[in-house]
Amino acid sequence: MKPPFHIPAECKLYTAEQSRNADNKTINEFGIDGFTLMELAAEGASRHILELQNRNKHGLFICGKGNNAGDALAVARYLINDGAHSATIYPVFGTDNLSPDAEKNQKLLKSYSEHGANIAFVTSLKQADLSGFDYIVDGIFGTGLKSDLKNPLPEIIYQINASQIPVYAMDIPSGLDADTGRIRGASIHASKTFTFGTNKLGFLFDDAPAVCGDVVFIKLPFPQHVLEASAFLLNQKLYENLPDKKVHRQHKYDGGVVHIVAGSEGLTGAAIMAAKSAWKQSAGAVFLYTPKKLLPVYEATLPQVIKIPVGSDEDTFFKPEHAQQIKSILSQKKGTLLTGPGIGTREQTKALIIDLLKHFEGYAVIDADALAALNDLNAFSVELRKNWILTPHKGEAVKWLNGHVELYSERFHWADEFQKQYHTNIFLKGSPAILSLASSKPFITGYNTAIFNRAGFGDVLSGAIAANISLEKSIPAATIRTLYETYVALTPLIGKQTIGPENLL
Secondary structure, three states: OOOOOOOOHHHEEEOHHHHHHHHHHHHHOOOOOHHHHHHHHHHHHHHHHHHHHOOOOEEEEEEOOOHHHHHHHHHHHHHHHHHOOEEEEEEOOOOOOOOHHHHHHHHHHHHHHHOOOOEEEOOOHHHHOHHHOOEEEEEOOOOOOOOOOOOOHHHHHHHHHHOOOOEEEEOOOOOEOOOOOOEOOOOOOOOEEEEEOOEEHHHHOOOHHHHHOEEEEEOOOOOHHHOOOOEEEEOHHHHOOOOOOOOOOOOOOOOOEEEEEOOOOOOHHHHHHHHHHHHHOOOOEEEEEEEHHHHHHHHHHOOOOEEEEEOOOOOOOOOHHHHHHHHHHHHHOOOEEEEOOOOOOOHHHHHHHHHHHHHOOOOEEEEHHHHHHOOOHHHOOHHHHOOEEEEOOHHHHHHHHOOOOOOHHHHHHHHHHHHHHHOOEEEEOOOOOEEEEOOEEEEEEOOOHHHHOOOOHHHHHHHHHHHHHHHHOOHHHHHHHHHHHHHHHHHHHOOOOOOOHHHHO
C-alpha cells in the first residue's frame, strides 16, 4: 500500500521480523556485509555518546552473545579511538559462541588491549564496581527477545537501573519486546536508545516510552524501496514532508466548506467548540445546523458561523424529520460533514444520523455521540465509508474493540484490522493516538498526546480535521496536519499553566 506522500526512513516503523529482513536483504541481496552495517551503527551511536560524555570517560559495556553485543563492542572501540575513553567489558554469558560479527569485534578489542588501550574484561558486576563508571552501554539483547528474562538477568538489570548512571541501549533496551512494547520480566531503563536502521513499532506502546528514554535513529544503508513497514511515525519529521496546504478559493463556498450537525440541549458547548475550531482553520464557510429552540445560544456565541435552525420552535434535539432540510443544503453547498459533538444518543437522533450518512457522498467526520448510531457499518456502502473518518476514544470504541482495550499494541492491530474489514478511516484517540487509513499504512503519534485528555479537546480536533479535509481533499494529510499542529500550538504552555481546549480557539 503506497503511502500518500514521502515518508522519511526514520518515520517508518518495523516489527522485529521486518527489521531482521531489512538486515538480511541488505546483506544477501545488495552485498553490504553485516560487519560494515555494524561499523556504521557503532560510528553513529558513538558520535552521539561523545556529545554527551566528552573525552576521557569510563564506560561499562554489558554484552550478550548476538549482534547486539557486537554493536556494543564496536561502540567501545569507537569511543576509545575518538574520545580516549577507557572501557570495561562485561560479557554476561561468557565469551564463547558469540555471533561471528560480535566475535570479530571482541578480538579487535583484545588486540587493542594488547597494544596499550585501557580495556578491562570482567566476569561479574561485583568485579566491575558500578560506582566507577560515567555511563553504561547495554548490548545484552536485541529485537529477537520473545520470552521473559530468567535469573540472574533481572537482578543484573535491577542493579544497572538502580545505579542512576546514564545507560545507552543498542537498538532496543534489553528486556523490551520490539513488537508489543511490553517488558519481558525486566528491562533496562535507558537514558537514550540508539535504534539502528529501523524504528521499532514497539517503541510507541505500553511500557516502552518509560524505558526507552530518548530514541535516536541511526541511519543505515537499507534499500528503502524494497522494505515493508508496518506503520509510520507521526512526528515533526513526517509533518515537514506533508504536501503544502493549498487553498484555492474564488469565493467563500469554493473551498473549505464545513457542515456541522451537532449539539443538543445541555450539550451546546461541544458544537460551539467544533464550529469555532473549523473557522479558525481557515474554512471558507461553516454551517451549523441546530434544533430551532437552541438557535439563540449559537447566535450569541458564533457570529462568524452560518446558523441553520431546523424543526419547530420547541425542538431541542435532532429528529428524523429534520433530515430533508439538512440534506437539501448539503447537496447545494458541497463540503465536509461533521456530526457528533454534543448531538446526544436519543434513538430519534441516531435515525437522523443514519439517514444523513446514507445519502451524503462527500467527506464525513463522525465523532462523539454520532458513533453510537453506527452499530452496523455494513449498512453503508463501501463507497461512502471510504470517505469517512471515525474519531472514537477508548470508551466510544469499546463496542468494536472486542475486549482489546488495555494494551495499545493490541489496539493498533485492532484498528488496522477494523480499517481493512470496513474500508474506512479511524482515528483512535489515546496515548499514542492511532490513525488507521483506507489508503495507507497506519500512522502513530510519536509525541505526548496525554495533554489532550480533557473534555472538549475531541470537539476541537473534530472541527479542525473537518475544515482541513474540506480544504485539502485528503483525509491522511488533513488529519496528520491537524494532529501535529494542535500539539505544537500547546507545547509552549506545558508546565506553565492548565491546558484546555480553549487554548486552541
